[in-house]
Amino acid sequence: MRLRILQLLLLGLLIVAWYVMTAPGLIPPFYFDKANRAAFFFGEPQKVFWVIFDWFASGEIFPHLGITLLETALGFTIGAAAGLGIGLWLALSPTASAITDPYIKGFNSMPRVVLAPIFAVWFGLGIWSKVALGVTLVFFVVFFNVYQGVREVSPNLIANARMLGASQRQLLRSIYLPSAMSWVFASLHNAVGLAFVGAVVGEYLGSSMGVGYLILQAEGTFDINTVFAGILVLTACALVLDSLVGVVERRLMTWQPKAGQTEKV
Amino acid sequence: MTTTKEVPALALADITCRFAARDDASKAYTAVANATLNVARGEFVSVVGPTGCGKSTLLNVAAGLLEPSSGTVEVFGERLLATAGVNRRAGYMFQADALMPWRTGIDNVIAGLEFRGVPRTEAVAQGEGWLRRVGLAGFGDRYPHQMSGGMRKRLALAQTLILSPDILLMDEPFSALDVQTRQLMENELLALWAEDRKSVLFITHDLEEAIALSDRVVVLSAGPATRPIGEFRVDLPRPRDVSEIRMTPAFLDLHREIWAAMKEEVLKAYEQQKAI
Ligand SMILES: Nc1ncnc2c1ncn2[C@@H]1O[C@H](COP(=O)(O)OP(=O)(O)OP(=O)(O)O)[C@@H](O)[C@H]1O
Ligand SMILES: [Mg+2]
Numbered sequence: 099m100r101l102r103i104l105q106l107l108l109l110g111l112l113i114v115a116w117y118v119m120t121a122p123g124l125i126p127p128f129y130f131d132k133a134n135r136a137a138f139f140f141g142e143p144q145k146v147f148w149v150i151f152d153w154f155a156s157g158e159i160f161p162h163l164g165i166t167l168l169e170t171a172l173g174f175t176i177g178a179a180a181g182l183g184i185g186l187w188l189a190l191s192p193t194a195s196a197i198t199d200p201y202i203k204g205f206n207s208m209p210r211v212v213l214a215p216i217f218a219v220w221f222g223l224g225i226w227s228k229v230a231l232g233v234t235l236v237f238f239v240v241f242f243n244v245y246q247g248v249r250e251v252s253p254n255l256i257a258n259a260r261m262l263g264a265s266q267r268q269l270l271r272s273i274y275l276p277s278a279m280s281w282v283f284a285s286l287h288n289a290v291g292l293a294f295v296g297a298v299v300g301e302y303l304g305s306s307m308g309v310g311y312l313i314l315q316a317e318g319t320f321d322i323n324t325v326f327a328g329i330l331v332l333t334a335c336a337l338v339l340d341s342l343v344g345v346v347e348r349r350l351m352t353w354q355p356k357a358g359q360t361e362k363v
Numbered sequence: 364m365t366t367t368k369e370v371p372a373l374a375l376a377d378i379t380c381r382f383a384a385r386d387d388a389s390k391a392y393t394a395v396a397n398a399t400l401n402v403a404r405g406e407f408v409s410v411v412g413p414t415g416c417g418k419s420t421l422l423n424v425a426a427g428l429l430e431p432s433s434g435t436v437e438v439f440g441e442r443l444l445a446t447a448g449v450n451r452r453a454g455y456m457f458q459a460d461a462l463m464p465w466r467t468g469i470d471n472v473i474a475g476l477e478f479r480g481v482p483r484t485e486a487v488a489q490g491e492g493w494l495r496r497v498g499l500a501g502f503g504d505r506y507p508h509q510m511s512g513g514m515r516k517r518l519a520l521a522q523t524l525i526l527s528p529d530i531l532l533m534d535e536p537f538s539a540l541d542v543q544t545r546q547l548m549e550n551e552l553l554a555l556w557a558e559d560r561k562s563v564l565f566i567t568h569d570l571e572e573a574i575a576l577s578d579r580v581v582v583l584s585a586g587p588a589t590r591p592i593g594e595f596r597v598d599l600p601r602p603r604d605v606s607e608i609r610m611t612p613a614f615l616d617l618h619r620e621i622w623a624a625m626k627e628e629v630l631k632a633y634e635q636q637k638a639i
Pocket of ligand 1: 382383392394412413414415416417418419420421458568586
């Protein structure tokens with residue numbers, strides 16, 4: 099509780115600082131040569147707030163936000179599912195993993211954002227080019243974590259399950275999957291953010307809808323307040339999605355020991 | 364006597380296990396060499412030997428988890444091939460913790476039944492019974508990390524015994540327990556064993572425990588190239604109470620005799636490990 103108050107206090111402080119530095123004429127300009135230059139480059143918090151308020155009050159933002167969230171959700175789901183499936187498969191099949199190893203490494207070290215223009219050509223300017231970008235970003239994070247997770251399964255656990263009569267399928271279900279799950283969740287937090295990056299960067303490079311598109315438009319007219327408003331809305335959404343992953347994680351991972359689990363009397 | 368009666372439950376013949384060194388293949392380490400060991404039906408055999416001599420290795424071979432470099436394993440007269448899977452007739456209680464951390468106590472106990480497709484309600488009913496027998500009644504909904512080391516050992520015991528395997532392989536199952544609990548568990552094990560006389564291969568480094576429990580004690584030499592160097596029949600009357608039997612003169616005589624055979628090997632193992 100105390101922590102929350104301090105966190106809010108810090109937020110307030112940042113906004114006040116933002117306001118004081120940018121409000122034209124409030125303090126004498128110390129870096130820029132004109133009083134309204136700071137506001138031109140950094141926006142003004144109260145105006146940013148009103149942009150956001152207008153967006154939601156008029157409902158103008160919803161179709162754009164909906165598109166961006168849809169792209170994010172699709173990119174995340176497809177990428178995570180593919181990463182989980184292929185990660186499990188390669189981790190359990192040494193031959194396949196040995197053959198594909200250099201390709202995986204290559205794709206992973208490639209700066210995958212450069213694929214965005216190609217996806218735009220392949221999938222058009224609709225949502226699928228953005229989804230494709232999100233998938234390529236999400237896939238590798240999840241994939242490597244699952245791969246690692248399966249490799250790290252204690253050999254003792256496997257031996258014990260085999261002695262208890264587990265078949266290969268049962269081993270997968272009751273040993274490999276649950277054991278890889280903690281790694282998967284660690285990666286999903288990153289993956290949500292990356293799915294967002296995929297969606298927004300895709301929109302940025304060519305689209306007619308989405309929050310990325312709004313930001314691009316505003317930038318074209320030097321409307322810095324709208325740019326900041328877009329950034330803030332995206333940040334808030336990313337935080338919400340991340341906490342959703344956190345909720346699911348806590349639900350599924352009740353078995354994990356938490357540090358110092360004694361109750362205060 | 365019928366011939367099937369003479370077929371041992373478990374027959375390890377001329378087993379050699381060489382482990383390749385990680386960096387240099389020519390420097391392979393021979394953990395076990397030419398070891399032969401039989402467990403008759405219904406017999407309780409203990410294996411004692413200095414630490415690191417290859418007891419767990421031998422048990423892994425018997426379980427079909429580890430393929431020996433040479434030698435054969437027969438289970439009730441049938442060849443056990445590691446390529447064809449593990450020893451289906453054996454239950455194995457591991458030395459290290461092998462419970463599934465994401466399953467509660469009861470779900471861990473019934474894992475084996477679940478793998479065999481026993482309906483859940485029936486499995487849980489059996490599981491609760493076993494939790495009671497190992498003194499964990501009411502702890503079924505706890506996760507392993509919420510239990511003490513001794514509780515986890517008892518959980519693992521229930522997990523293994525619930526399947527009622529014909530052969531029981533146990534790798535220092537009670538070494539993590541305090542003396543009192545340990546004697547309780549030893550008596551419990553003897554009582555369970557007396558019910559249906561499974562064949563038991565029991566590993567321990569505690570000679571007293573070995574004598575108190577078994578029909579036969581096998582002493583292993585120090586590594587490398589471990590093999591059995593002595594076998595001692597334990598003709599103490601059953602049923603036994605492990606804490607009382609330790610005081611009897613017959614027990615003490617046996618202890619002295621086996622210890623004399625072991626002492627040299629223990630010292631040898633100690634010197635070797637110091638030298639490394
Ligand atoms: N996978 C392996 N690779 C290489 N060496 C191994 C391997 N497993 C065991 N060893 C070696 O074989 C020897 C016997 O090991 P083992 O685990 O069977 O000993 P142990 O008798 O069970 O000892 P303890 O009483 O301490 O449990 C040890 O020296 C060990 O270092
Ligand atoms: Mg051992």
